[in-house]
Amino acid sequence: MASRRALVAGNWKMNGLKGSKAEITALLKHWDKANPKPKCDILICPPALILERLKLAANGSRLKFGGQDCHANPSGAHTGDISAEMFKDAGAAFVIVGHSERRADHNESNDQVQAKAQAVHRAGLIAIICIGETQAERKAGNTIKIVNAQIKGSLPKGVTAKNTVIAYEPVWAIGTGLTPTVQDVEKVHSAIRKQLTKLMGGDEADKMRILYGGSVKPANAGELMAASDVDGALVGGASLKAKDFWGIIQAYT
Numbered sequence: 176m177a178s179r180r181a182l183v184a185g186n187w188k189m190n191g192l193k194g195s196k197a198e199i200t201a202l203l204k205h206w207d208k209a210n211p212k213p214k215c216d217i218l219i220c221p222p223a224l225i226l227e228r229l230k231l232a233a234n235g236s237r238l239k240f241g242g243q244d245c246h247a248n249p250s251g252a253h254t255g256d257i258s259a260e261m262f263k264d265a266g267a268a269f270v271i272v273g274h275s276e277r278r279a280d281h282n283e284s285n286d287q288v289q290a291k292a293q294a295v296h297r298a299g300l301i302a303i304i305c306i307g308e309t310q311a312e313r314k315a316g317n318t319i320k321i322v323n324a325q326i327k328g329s330l331p332k333g334v335t336a337k338n339t340v341i342a343y344e345p346v347w348a349i350g351t352g353l354t355p356t357v358q359d360v361e362k363v364h365s366a367i368r369k370q371l372t373k374l375m376g377g378d379e380a381d382k383m384r385i386l387y388g389g390s391v392k393p394a395n396a397g398e399l400m401a402a403s404d405v406d407g408a409l410v411g412g413a414s415l416k417a418k419d420f421w422g423i424i425q426a427y428t
């Protein structure tokens with residue numbers, strides 16, 4: 176098995192103002208003090224408007240920043256949209272695409288997600304492609320079928336383990352405090368890796384990071400991050416406070 180460097184990513188969603196810089200400072204304090212240091216990459220995806228300000232506050236540290244969504248085009252007449260190139264310009268290294276809130280609130284299809292992921296690659300950034308089943312799909316026993324179809328439909332040409340991370344987020348686990356069992360998470364992550372093997376070949380699939388997301392908290396991070404084929408977390412609510420986010424990161428110390 177390839178050794179995959181874990182990634183703990185915080186998705187702030189529509190939360191955060193200029194003052195949120197204090198959370199970045201607090202997070203860096205935890206990191207500075209930690210001994211041993213966590214063996215994972217750490218990423219914050221704040222609202223686009225404050226990304227550059229937070230990056231400056233992080234002051235050349237190893238903390239990485241990312242966007243939460245982007246338009247498929249590099250520029251043009253698209254009022255209100257932000258391109259992957261703009262995220263790069265602001266200092267981002269990653270962009271999340273296909274989050275279930277985008278798929279639900281903005282009716283984003285796999286085709287659109289694929290075009291956005293392609294745009295992220297075009298800009299030279301890493302795409303975090305989100306997939307996951309709804310409660311009804313899980314109840315109907317269709318979880319694996321759904322995530323396989325989402326992977327097939329959302330992965331662009333030229334995808335590699337370097338330019339892409341997969342985030343498995345069951346829709347019913349996001350922001351609800353509910354999580355699948357560790358066994359369920361392992362089952363889905365292993366199916367995802369199988370599907371990636373089919374699409375990209377074994378070597379590349381083996382190197383690809385697959386994150387789990389959905390109600391990850393300091394209290395459950397240890398067991399979820401220890402699950403096989405789980406290479407980190409995509410964290411919403413618990414990433415807003417440095418103390419909670421650090422509690423999750425500690426799964427890798």
Ligand code: PGA
Binds near residue numbers: 186349350352
């Ligand atoms: P949550 O969100 O941690 O608040 O459940 C996860 C996500 O949507 O990425």
